[in-house]
Amino acid sequence: MKFQATIEIRIGNPYILVSAARATKLKPGWRKPLPVLIKINGQPEGSWPINMMPVGDGSFYLYLHGDVRNASNTTVGDTVTVEIHFNSEYKNGPQHRMPPWFSKALGKNPTAKTNWKNLPPSRKKEVLRYFSQLKSTEAKDRNLEKALAVLSGKTARFMARTWKNGI
Template sequence: MKFTARIELRGLNPYVMVSEARAQQIRPDCKRPIPVTVQVNGQPEPPARVNMMPAGDGGFLLYLDGSIRKASGTKVGDTVDVTVAFDDRYRGGPAHAIPAEFAARLDANPVAKARWDQLAPSLQKEILRYFARLKSDAARTRNIDQALNVLNGAKARFMARPWN
């Protein structure tokens, strides 16, 4: 789908508005974030992968990160040609494998395992992404210890949030 839109700003985030009618053409009856590929003024090549976010009125916000705007030479306030297509290659779920040490320790701890399974998939994904970014084995072990501690019910902070 191709359309023309003005790049707006929401807080600090540049976006273009995708009307409800256009969103229905991209992915009918979807009320959740929609994975799409996007080009602005024909760039970047290949198209960038982005999620269109529900705006609450049936329309969607298509956020344009810095790499997309840089590739297209655009800025907030510009009127641009947008090409959007549903990303049928998108696969939900964790992008990072569960560390072997964490998996083994979860299997050995039924309370922590049950609470891990009850976490929202997005939070599981966030934790696995956090583990994957750690640079040292010592940091990974320390953070796995902390994760298991809060999954066992300790009132503590982990990943900059309180856990109860």
């Protein structure tokens, strides 16, 4: 499917709204996160895998990762050409291994460990994917501190969302 849309922003996250009619063409009756392959203005060279998030009325938010926006040289407010296909190869659950530095820290913090175990698989996957992209020791330390704080029950922002009571 190919269509034109404007990149908007919602709670600090760039997205494209995919109408219920378009979502139905991709996968009729789907109400949970919808795995798709996308290109924005023909980029990236290969398709980018993303889960569209349900709005609740049959439409979906297609959040645009920074790598996709960089590859397509786009920003919020731009009208873009969206190519989107259902990702039949999608596998649910974490795709990245838990970094030893995170596992060790969870082992020392029972509350954070319990809350980590209680997170939905999609949230665990999101955190582990984020951690897999961290390169410097400073970035790992900074994000470990934030992760342990929110998993311990502190209300704070981490990974573009507000966490309360460990979730």
